[in-house]
Amino acid sequence: MAKTIIIGAGGQIGTELTLTLRNTHGKEQIIAADIKTHAPPLIEDGPYVQMDILDRDSVRNYIIDHRVETVYLLAALLSATAEKNPDFAWKLNMDGLFTILDLAKEGYVKKIFWPSSIAVFGPTTPADQTPQHTIMEPSTVYGISKQAGERWCEYYYNKFGVDVRSIRYPGLISYKSPPGGGTTDYAVDIFYKAKASGKFTCFLSKDTALPMMFMDDAIRATIQLMDAPADRLRIRSAYNLGGISFTPEEIAASIRKQLPEFEITYEPDFRQAIADSWPNSINDSYAVSDWDWNLEFDLARMTHEMLKNIP
Ligand code: NAD
Ligand code: AKB
Numbered sequence: 001m002a003k004t005i006i007i008g009a010g011g012q013i014g015t016e017l018t019l020t021l022r023n024t025h026g027k028e029q030i031i032a033a034d035i036k037t038h039a040p041p042l043i044e045d046g047p048y049v050q051m052d053i054l055d056r057d058s059v060r061n062y063i064i065d066h067r068v069e070t071v072y073l074l075a076a077l078l079s080a081t082a083e084k085n086p087d088f089a090w091k092l093n094m095d096g097l098f099t100i101l102d103l104a105k106e107g108y109v110k111k112i113f114w115p116s117s118i119a120v121f122g123p124t125t126p127a128d129q130t131p132q133h134t135i136m137e138p139s140t141v142y143g144i145s146k147q148a149g150e151r152w153c154e155y156y157y158n159k160f161g162v163d164v165r166s167i168r169y170p171g172l173i174s175y176k177s178p179p180g181g182g183t184t185d186y187a188v189d190i191f192y193k194a195k196a197s198g199k200f201t202c203f204l205s206k207d208t209a210l211p212m213m214f215m216d217d218a219i220r221a222t223i224q225l226m227d228a229p230a231d232r233l234r235i236r237s238a239y240n241l242g243g244i245s246f247t248p249e250e251i252a253a254s255i256r257k258q259l260p261e262f263e264i265t266y267e268p269d270f271r272q273a274i275a276d277s278w279p280n281s282i283n284d285s286y287a288v289s290d291w292d293w294n295l296e297f298d299l300a301r302m303t304h305e306m307l308k309n310i311p
Contacts, residue, residue, distance in 0.1 A: 008074030010034035015177035053096035081181030093145035116238035119143035150237035166238035170211035213243030214297035228291035
């Protein structure tokens with residue numbers, strides 16, 4: 001039976017995606033792969049392979065030998081980490097994508113999921129209810145790599161019929177696996193600090209609105225898009241996905257409804273400029289009409305889930 005591999009399975013999204021796919025398709029069908037030597041505890045009960053996505057030959061041999069037909073390619077450097085190492089970020093975020101797109105062009109891989117981000121937008125993009133098709137002049141190396149990746153995905157679809165699907169994820173909020181170096185990471189850390197000490201210092205200013213989403217919704221969206229009939233999909237670059245838009249001040253107020261003593265202070269750093277270049281909110285009407293997307297977690301429900309599950 002054809003297999004699925006998740007490359008970058010040890011990260012914030014990969015951990016929960018692996019768990020969910022194994023629950024539906026069976027453990028043996030879903031191979032977790034990451035550059036880490038050992039699988040993280042949550043996913044160590046199924047097949048795991050240490051893999052460097054930059055080792056093109058090994059990745060190709062593994063996928064061909066194991067008859068892997070569906071690839072979720074999640075390995076990347078995120079926005080804040082990428083700014084500290086732009087050359088490597090460009091290499092990691094682009095080279096791995098070409099390895100997988102080429103395997104699909106050659107007919108080995110049948111379906112690809114490769115995530116994009118709200119980082120494809122930039123300071124000249126309309127910031128409120130950002131439409132699917134709009135000005136895109138990203139100012140971070142991460143955003144440039146995601147925008148270029150989107151263009152290549154669409155190109156491989158148009159030229160070679162490669163079935164590649166993508167979402168421009170907003171900032172993702174989860175408690176099962178920590179975030180990996182993004183600008184939106186504050187919105188996860190705030191819950192851990194609220195529970196541990198009742199105090200949090202935010203690296204963004206209090207009125208910085210960003211689109212965010214609870215991980216359960218993001219995983220559901222990913223699987224919904226992957227299961228959608230190909231002839232319904234009008235977008236082969238990446239779909240906008242809206243989520244919940246809030247500022248640090250608003251998420252702090254939401255936490256205070258359950259932890260009234262919670263205090264927040266603000267010390268913006270280099271990530272402020274990145275956040276300022278991204279939209280406040282996103283219009284996801286294409287996802288709604290093409291694959292019936294609907295959001296389940298608003299700010300209150302997400303706050304409740306996070307505080308309930310963080311010790
Ligand atoms: P993460 O940093 O938590 O996880 C990335 C994983 O990739 C890590 O486990 C890391 O060990 C692995 N990895 C790094 N280099 C590798 C290599 N050379 N070979 C194999 N594995 C390697 O990231 P994430 O938050 O899970 O994001 C996954 C994808 O989703 C990325 O493409 C990211 O840009 C995108 N995305 C994430 C968010 C978010 O808020 N988490 C938002 C938008 C887009
Ligand atoms: C980041 O902040 O870099 C990510 C993203 C929105 O792509 N969370």
